[in-house]
Each structure stands twice: as structure tokens, then as C-alpha cells.
Amino acid sequence: MARSTEVAAAMAAVVACFVQQPGPPGKASAKTVHELFVEDQTDRNTPGGDMSKLDWSKIGPRDEARRGQVLAMVDSGKLTTGTDFREASFMFQHGSKPQDYLMAHILATAALARGDSESRWIVAATLDRYLHAVGQPQIFGTQYHTPGTPASR
Numbered sequence: 001m002a003r004s005t006e007v008a009a010a011m012a013a014v015v016a017c018f019v020q021q022p023g024p025p026g027k028a029s030a031k032t033v034h035e036l037f038v039e040d041q042t043d044r045n046t047p048g049g050d051m052s053k054l055d056w057s058k059i060g061p062r063d064e065a066r067r068g069q070v071l072a073m074v075d076s077g078k079l080t081t082g083t084d085f086r087e088a089s090f091m092f093q094h095g096s097k098p099q100d101y102l103m104a105h106i107l108a109t110a111a112l113a114r115g116d117s118e119s120r121w122i123v124a125a126t127l128d129r130y131l132h133a134v135g136q137p138q139i140f141g142t143q144y145h146t147p148g149t150p151a152s153r
Helices: 004-021 029-045 056-075 081-093 100-115 119-135
Strands: none
Touching: 029 056, 029 081, 056 100, 081 100, 081 119, 100 119
């Protein structure tokens, strides 16, 4: 029963993403989405790229809060441009559950459908991460795990 609820929620998200009026590809993103994206990326910046030095016990709750804010934006139709959807997809790509990765893929696909060509990589990566999380082989080979870091980051 829980699986059918997840599928229904994912389908509702697909409809919400594609029913909204598409904005022009080059139009500026909603500032709040962009600010959340910058925070998400800043949380992952480390000298030398050594992600094992990050404090995931602090980053995890911030990630979860950002995903909640993005969901509210999706529900209220505040994401309009391809850039908005691409940046939103990263917050779910940095989730911890298969349904987070599926939502990331839905958002990334909506970005690409709105003409955001920069979304091509995140579309592939979100699908690979989702497939890996549900025990299926990757299609594009974008996901790998570095010892000492959470696999979902």
C-alpha cells in the first residue's frame, strides 16, 4: 500500500511540474529557489573536495528543510523557469530516500522540457541515483561512492 501512495505522489508531482506555464529558458530564477540552491551547494564545498570532512549530522537536517521549502514552491506553482526546476532538482538529488531521487528526476526532466539544456547531466544523474537506490543497475553510470561519505550525497 505504501508503494502505491509513493507512486501516486510522484505522478501528482509530474502533473504539477508540467501543467505550470513554462517560462522562457533564459529568464531569471525565482530568488528563493536560487538562494536555496546556493545554500545546498555551499554546504558541500570543502577545501580540496574532501567530502568526508563535512559534518553530515548538520547538513542532513538543513537539506531536509530545503526540500520542504522546495515542495511548497512546487505545490504553489512558484517554479516557472527551467533554471528554477534544475536548481530545485539538486535539493532532492541530495535527499536520502528513493522518493527524493524520483522527485529530483521529475524536477530535472521538467527543467529540460522547459529548454534548460544545462539540465541534461542532472536528468541522467537523478535517474541513476533513483535506480541505484531501488536496487537496479544504473543507465548512465553517473553515481559512485567514496569511502567515508554518505552514499546519497
